Amino acid sequence: MSPHFRDLGEALEWRAKGETLLFLRDGARLPIRKDQAWRPAT
Numbered sequence: 001m002s003p004h005f006r007d008l009g010e011a012l013e014w015r016a017k018g019e020t021l022l023f024l025r026d027g028a029r030l031p032i033r034k035d036q037a038w039r040p041a042t
Helices: 008-016
Strands: 019-023 029-033
Touching: none
Parallel strands: none
Antiparallel strands: 019 029
């Protein structure tokens, strides 16, 4: 599953920080380090 960004600039900004910005089902944002496994909410 790919992370979703508002725009490419935001994606690149977070990528530069070594993080991924994920949009959760409730609309909240969750910054996750690249080396962390992402698990979908149950």
